[in-house]
Amino acid sequence: MLTTSDPPAPVPPGAVTGAAVIETTALTKRYPGGVTALDSLTVEVAPGITGLIGANGAGKSTLIKILLGLLPPTKGRARVLGLDGQRDAEQIRTLVGYMPEHDCLPPDVSATEFVTHMARMAGLPAVAAKERAAESLRHVGLHEERYRAVGTYSTGMKQRVKLAQALAGDPRLLLLDEPTNGLDPAGRTAMLELIARIGAEFGLSVVVASHLLGEIEQICDHLVAVESGRLLRAGSLTSLTQVSQLLLVEVADGPAGRTADLAGELGRRGLEPRPDGRGLLVPIVDEATCDVIRDAVADLGIALGRMEQRRHRVEELFRPADLEVTDGR
Amino acid sequence: MAADATGVIHDLGYQPYTGPRFGRAAVVRTLTGYSLRSAFGLGRGARAKIVPVGVFVLMCLPAVINAFLVARGGTRAFPYDTYSYLVRVVGMTIFLAAQAPELVSRDLRHRVLPLYFARPLRPADYPLAKLVALITAGLIVLDVPLLLLYVSTIVGVHGPGAVWHETVLLLPGLAYGLLWSVVLATIALALASFSGRRAIAAGAVAGFFFLTWVLSEVLGTVATGPGHAVTSSTAAHVAGLVSPFTLLDGVRLALGGTQPGQVPDPGAGWGSGYALLLVVLVAASVAALVTRYRKVGAA
Numbered sequence: 001m002l003t004t005s006d007p008p009a010p011v012p013p014g015a016v017t018g019a020a021v022i023e024t025t026a027l028t029k030r031y032p033g034g035v036t037a038l039d040s041l042t043v044e045v046a047p048g049i050t051g052l053i054g055a056n057g058a059g060k061s062t063l064i065k066i067l068l069g070l071l072p073p074t075k076g077r078a079r080v081l082g083l084d085g086q087r088d089a090e091q092i093r094t095l096v097g098y099m100p101e102h103d104c105l106p107p108d109v110s111a112t113e114f115v116t117h118m119a120r121m122a123g124l125p126a127v128a129a130k131e132r133a134a135e136s137l138r139h140v141g142l143h144e145e146r147y148r149a150v151g152t153y154s155t156g157m158k159q160r161v162k163l164a165q166a167l168a169g170d171p172r173l174l175l176l177d178e179p180t181n182g183l184d185p186a187g188r189t190a191m192l193e194l195i196a197r198i199g200a201e202f203g204l205s206v207v208v209a210s211h212l213l214g215e216i217e218q219i220c221d222h223l224v225a226v227e228s229g230r231l232l233r234a235g236s237l238t239s240l241t242q243v244s245q246l247l248l249v250e251v252a253d254g255p256a257g258r259t260a261d262l263a264g265e266l267g268r269r270g271l272e273p274r275p276d277g278r279g280l281l282v283p284i285v286d287e288a289t290c291d292v293i294r295d296a297v298a299d300l301g302i303a304l305g306r307m308e309q310r311r312h313r314v315e316e317l318f319r320p321a322d323l324e325v326t327d328g329r
Numbered sequence: 330m331a332a333d334a335t336g337v338i339h340d341l342g343y344q345p346y347t348g349p350r351f352g353r354a355a356v357v358r359t360l361t362g363y364s365l366r367s368a369f370g371l372g373r374g375a376r377a378k379i380v381p382v383g384v385f386v387l388m389c390l391p392a393v394i395n396a397f398l399v400a401r402g403g404t405r406a407f408p409y410d411t412y413s414y415l416v417r418v419v420g421m422t423i424f425l426a427a428q429a430p431e432l433v434s435r436d437l438r439h440r441v442l443p444l445y446f447a448r449p450l451r452p453a454d455y456p457l458a459k460l461v462a463l464i465t466a467g468l469i470v471l472d473v474p475l476l477l478l479y480v481s482t483i484v485g486v487h488g489p490g491a492v493w494h495e496t497v498l499l500l501p502g503l504a505y506g507l508l509w510s511v512v513l514a515t516i517a518l519a520l521a522s523f524s525g526r527r528a529i530a531a532g533a534v535a536g537f538f539f540l541t542w543v544l545s546e547v548l549g550t551v552a553t554g555p556g557h558a559v560t561s562s563t564a565a566h567v568a569g570l571v572s573p574f575t576l577l578d579g580v581r582l583a584l585g586g587t588q589p590g591q592v593p594d595p596g597a598g599w600g601s602g603y604a605l606l607l608v609v610l611v612a613a614s615v616a617a618l619v620t621r622y623r624k625v626g627a628a
Contacts, residue, residue, distance in 0.1 A: 093448050103439065104440045106441055121356055122350075
């Protein structure tokens with residue numbers, strides 16, 4: 001589902017809006033002292049795995065806390081799983097699993113005991129809580145270690161326990177705040193695989209907040225990018241990396257300066273090439289653009305190394321000036 | 330349950346939970362029960378049990394001594410209302426200084442609270458569940474020894490009349506134990522909730538109870554002179570205002586307690602003042618707790 005930065009049509013109160021798991025309308029949060037953490041954020045999050053991407057301090061954690069009903073918004077509205085963020089906060093919290101960014105585990109209890117307790121805090125009866133705790137810990141890959149005190153765990157194991165406690169209450173939606181924090185590369189990969197599996201096999205919707213785009217784009221279906229509390233970009237990963245109206249032209253190995261010659265020649269033929277790495281980016285004017293380039297290359301006697309229609313890279317989300325997204329056609 | 334490392338793991342896949350789910354009230358009750366267990370170190374390592382079990386044994390000692398004396402034909406050695414005042418002051422100070430931080434500082438220190446507040450609980454539910462748990466724990470520490478005292482006494486008396494007489498004396502003693510527990514646990518929990526460092530929280534609780542108690546004793550001694558007789562004077566009544574323990578003792582005397590106490594009988598006038606101050610102390614502590622967690626919950 002496509003998300004937009006424009007306010008959607010007004011939804012009648014109480015209406016369950018089909019597919020979106022999270023919907024915010026002009027959500028604003030100002031902290032006393034004048035810091036604006038969220039600034040008229042309007043975004044819709046579809047089921048699946050969604051990356052919430054932004055630099056530290058962009059408002060990711062504030063958004064998560066408002067979604068959980070832990071913070072009241074200054075203005076605007078949030079709906080989670082079709083429920084009103086303020087009115088139905090308690091019900092939302094039974095349906096949402098939350099993994100905070102920071103350490104949140106007491107060191108003197110075993111993982112089994114802690115996760116069981118947290119499942120009971122989500123309203124599960126004692127026996128069911130025990131079963132689900134064992135199951136969640138198995139899903140995150142903790143086996144015999146789960147009977148040991150959490151204080152003896154490695155960072156990676158602690159992150160798994162944090163994820164397990166979020167899973168144990170059987171949520172419909174998981175909010176994970178920087179789940180790869182403090183992990184080594186192998187641990188990061190394992191955690192990302194685990195999240196991808198939870199999204200794909202468990203059928204849960206997952207929102208992963210992170211400041212590391214390169215890492216969450218591997219597992220996300222959708223991305224929501226925020227900057228200074230404002231929506232920067234949102235959309236499915238394919239729409240964000242869609243084909244652009246640019247041709248990438250690279251000259252095969254040869255005498256230096258041939259790329260510059262080609263740029264000059266293309267300029268004379270009415271195109272506007274600009275250098276990009278070792279090649280040239282040529283905006284597509286019409287259907288004849290490729291032919292013009294072919295003729296120019298042939299006339300100069302250059303060997304053409306590569307010519308392809310370029311896809312946007314997700315990093316360009318953060319360089320909006322360079323982004324020339326089409327409508328995906 | 331043990332997964333064999335060399336065996337085949339049959340992954341049944343993810344199964345959603347379809348059973349019943351309790352509401353907020355039941356979750357709060359569960360948290361209260363869990364906290365009551367941890368107040369006695371249950372579900373924790375052996376080290377966590379040393380203080381609560383040690384204090385409980387200490388508090389039972391007078392009852393045990395009584396059992397010996399009654400078995401040798403003596404009469405009941407300790408009253409039901411004051412029991413052993415010194416043992417109670419020392420025991421409750423140690424118990425609350427150790428266990429109030431166990432209930433609240435631990436979750437603050439390790440930042441477990443966001444996990445609680447991300448569940449159906451409301452911010453005030455958490456401190457109130459902890460408070461009920463600590464009051465109950467204090468009640469067990471205070472009143473179970475009284476029951477032992479009662480049982481060890483009635484096995485030595487003869488006739489239903491004598492047993493009835495003991496029962497009539499016991500009941501106000503149990504109620505007075507509840508009053509102690511409510512007052513002391515509430516103050517202790519409020520003090521402990523302001524620090525995530527267990528040592529600081531324990532020091533604050535122990536310091537408050539012990540220092541006010543010593544101060545009250547000193548002022549009382551100055552007011553009544555070096556003799557042992559507790560005489561009634563305005564200065565002595567004022568000295569009783571300083572410590573929760575002397576306030577409790579004053580209220581006991583004002584309500585008709587028969588045993589001589591640590592403070593002179595305050596009578597109805599000063600007695601209502603003592604009671605009012607206790608109510609203010611408890612109310613202020615509850616308000617501080619709830620405010621504190623409204624703030625922490627939003628952090």
